Each structure stands twice: as structure tokens, then as C-alpha cells.
Amino acid sequence: MTHVLIVEDEVNLAKEISNYLIDFNYKCTIAHTYNNALKILAENEFTILLLDLKLPDGNGLQLIQYLKKKKITSGIIVLSANDELDMRIQALDAGADDFLTKPFHLSELNARLKSLIRRNFHKGNTEIAYNEIKIDIDKKQVLINDIELVLTAKEFKLLLYFISNTGKVITKEAIGYSIWRSNSDMDVSNEIIYTHVKNLRKKLIVAGCKDYIKSIYGVGYKFDD
């Protein structure tokens, strides 16, 4: 089982992250302070650390340095309210694997977390399967019942995002951010998301896939059995 340590002083946020991740069979531990995190780290091993940089009694960067010094191989995703390029570079230089700016969508965090786990712990095996769907992330290949389905780059990203968050309602804003916004900062219109989801859905159904993508009125979508 994947064990995640959430180092976040904002109790409410830590709780919701934990609640979201537990549904994906992660074991979550929460530390609200720097010293608390140090104590927990001394006694437990974690696959992933979700780390807030600004803690009441210390700096998250120091914690990264501590982990590197102790040769602890946990993957690190920094959660920071500071989106300065400088801060990002500092965190990544110190040894963080990913950087997510607050506020973030839980579905986005989950997708990043899964991607990090795949990169760090399943080297050479980057395949994901969901019933009749098989995805090879390195090759950017999708197989439906072992027959290749050709998707555009955006559709591929979209499918991956859905499969990372199966069973969860995903907001249009989250999809917009993950697929477009992170680069263009454009307000993604509902039409664009709708068009892309519609195209993906059609392609999947035509390829003989079950219709997993459900529209949730006024909110977004859900990929579910």
C-alpha cells in the first residue's frame, strides 16, 4: 500500500487531501508542524511526501534537505502558496519531484501523485489498465480490448486524467487547468472542454469501450463503472 505523509499546517486542507486520497487506497498520515513531521519520518517510511513549504515552526525546504541527507527516497510534491519561479526552482533544486501551487484541485494532486509514483517506483512499467482500457504512458498508446485507439495529445491527457481519478467527480475547472490552463492561463470555456470530452467519449465508444464518462450537470464529469 502506498503510504503518504501530508505535511500541512492548515488542518482543514490536510484533512480533505487525506479524505480524497484514502478513496484511492492510500494510507495517509498528517503532520501539522515541522517537528511533528521529523518525528513521524524517524519512525515510518513513506512513498510520497506532500509538503507545505511554510510551516509554523520551520521551512519545508529544510525538510527536503533533511530527507536527502538521510537518503530517504520518498517522492516529494511541494504544495506552496507561493508561485514564484524562484521558489519553484529552489524547491526542485533541493530535490522536490513536483511543485503544485495552492489552491489546487484534489483531482490534479491525485493525478500528479500517481504520475510520480509511476515514474519513481514502477520504472520500465508505465502501463495502466482500467477494465478493457490499457494505456502505455511512455509510448502514448491506448489499447481498447488490445486494439489500438488513436487519440490526439489532448484526448490522451484527458483520458489519463479521468483514469487517475476514477469514481470522482471532476470539475470543468480542474480539467481546464490540467489540460490547458497550466500553460495558457486562458479562461477555458465550457465549449472547449465539452468538445474535447465529447470527442474522446465518441472515440472510446466506437472502439468498443463501455461508456465510462458521465456528465454531472453544472459541475463536470465523472469516469466511473
Next chain:
Amino acid sequence: MKLVYKTILINTIVSISILFIGEWSLYIFLRQKIEKETKEHLEKECHYVKEELEEGTNIYAFGNNVGDDVEIEEINTLKYNQPLIDDVVLKEEYEEDEKEAEMFTSKRIVFDVIQKEKMYRVSIYKTTDDEEDITKNLFVILVLSGILMLLVLVTANVFVYNKLFSPVYKLIQEIKKFSIQKQLKIIPPTTTTKEFAELGNIISSMSKKNIEDYVLMKEFTENMAHEIQTPIAVISSKIEQCMQDKHLTETQSQLLGDANKALNKLFNLNKGLSLLSKLDNKQYTSNQPIKINALIKERLSYFSDFIEDKNIAVSENYNSDITVNMDVSLAETLLDNIFKNAIKHNFENGKISIVTEPNAIIISNTGDEPTVTIEQFFSRFYSKNINESLGLGLSIIKKIIDYYHFKITYIYINGFHQITIQF
């Protein structure tokens, strides 16, 4: 005009006036004195002549006795029973050449006397030329020495006042150099003049207070923008979790969706304002040469879906390869905001044209005719449609342009909104 010269000018004008009035009065006073003296002298002589005549002295004997020029003539009728004093102009007597003879004024007393039943008219002359010459010379000397004194005074004043006011000039230089961003407080000039020392100290402490306030304000804005992120993150996570509830009705779902949308707007607004405040605080210093053409191509590629969605035709003409020294993230933000605008306010099947010229990029797009002035166009929160995202984009563009002292011009021409940026 410099304070020093203004002071000296006023001083000089006052000095000249006093000098002129004083010297002129002296001159007038002296002349009147001389005239009075002369008159008295003549009256005395008239009195003397009359006395002598009564004692029987021969009238023609006075010519030599009186000492001044005396003219005696016999007359038939008495006219001047009372002696009359007047001025007469005479010609110099001893000059042979008539033309060269100088004219000079003389005072004259005329009176008629009777002796041995004969009537005589006596005129006694007394020249005042010598006295007048002295007065005139005195006047000239006074004026000359006055001018000399003024010259010395002005020169001394220039020197003294410049030295006296030097703390003020030093202070002005200090104030000119003052920059709130560099956070260097104004150093008061050292001076023994009480008022200047006080002025320097007041301005210095004012600058200190300004810097402190500025730092506080900056910290507040930064902290505010920063601190607001966490509660937004909490609300966002709560909404997202809430949405997972399988028993949600469609209405509840819709409510959550709307709340999420509004929250997203708040987040974007905060991000924009935080960027603007960082620009105001000049916090971008890591400049590096940026190839604009390559960056345009890169940034534009991220917008391909939005361009396709509206079926916009994009034409790119790279006539010049521009390299600009900028912060990378600001350069990206600048281009992104321009593209965002060009797409957002474009028509379906519209057009976007990107042209690079030496030192300039020109980006134009089709769109509705603007309803506001150019000044409003770049102002904060201007948005064509209130339902669209808040119009921070244009003011961010303007701020970045100002930050690097570039020039931006906007015109609406032939159905195109055209933005030109000159680097």
C-alpha cells in the same frame, strides 16, 4: 530664478532706490541752501548800499566796494522800490571770441534808489556757478561711490548667500535622489543654520517614515495575496469533496459548481493583483535576452485549441528577429495576455495578425468596435462584458510595458484592434 539671485536682486533694487533718493535729496538740499545763502548775501549788500547812500556816499563808488559785479544806471521812473531777486544768464565777459564765450547763470538783486533827486537802478550780481559745480561734483562722487559700493555688495552677497543657502541646495539634491523603492533615506545636510537643520531633519524623518510605510504596505500586499491562497485552497478542497457525495441533487450540484466557478475567479483575480503589486514594487530583476519570435511561436501554440474553437485565422509575419532583455515569466505573461485578449474579444471566423518589425511587434485582431477611450482601455478592471473574467489582462500588459519602459500604442483601424509594442 535661484533664491540667492532673487534675494540679491531685491536687495540691489532697494539699495539703488535708497541711494538714488538719498543722493538726489542731498543734491536738492544743497542747491536750496546755496540759493538761500546767495539771496541773503545779496539782500545784505542791498541793505548796505542803501545805508551807505543815505550817508551820502557817491553811488558810483560801490562798483568796487561791494565786491561783486554792480551795475548802476540812471532811470526816470521808479520800478523796484522793493528789491527783486532773480536769475539771469550772462555771457562770459573776458572771452574775445563771442562764440566761445560760456554762458553762466547768476543771481541778481535789482533795486531803485534816489540820491540827490536822481533816480538810479542798482543791480548786484553774484554768480553761483562755483557752488553749483561743487554740488554737482559731490553728487557725481556720491553716485560713483554708491555704484562701487553696490558692486562690492552684490559680489559679496553672491558669495555669502551661496554659502548660506548651500544646505538647501544639498537637501534638494538629496530629495531628487530619493527613491522609495531603493529604500535610501534622505540624509540631512550638516549646517549651523537652525532653520535649515530643522528642515533637513524633518525631511529626513519624513523619508524614513515613507520608507517604513512603503515596506509595511508592500509586506501587507504580498502577505495578503499570499495568505489568501490557503483559505481559497481549503474552500476549493471542501467544494471538491462535497461534489463527491453520491446523494447530491442536481440543484445542489449546480450550486457547488457555481461556487467553484466564483472561487476560481477570486483565485485568478488575486493572482493578477499580486502580479500587479509585484510589478509596482519592481520585484522583477532577473532579466535575460529573450528571442521574441521563438517565444511568440511557443506561447501561441498553447492557444491553438482556443483559436481552433473560434475558427480564427492566424497570420504570422516575422520580418525581424528581435531579442529583448526581460524577465522570462513577464515576457510570457505579456504575450499570453495579448493573445488571450486577441482571442477572447475576437469573432467566430475572425482574424489575428502577428507582425514583427525591427524593434516592434504588431498584433491585430478583428473584433467589435471599442466603446471606451484608449485611456480607459488599459485601466484596471476594464472589461467589455461584465460576465467575462475581470479585465486585469490589459492593465497587466500596460504595467509590464511601463516596467521595461517599452512603448505601447493601441488603435482601432479597418475593423481591427491593433496593439503595437515598441521595445
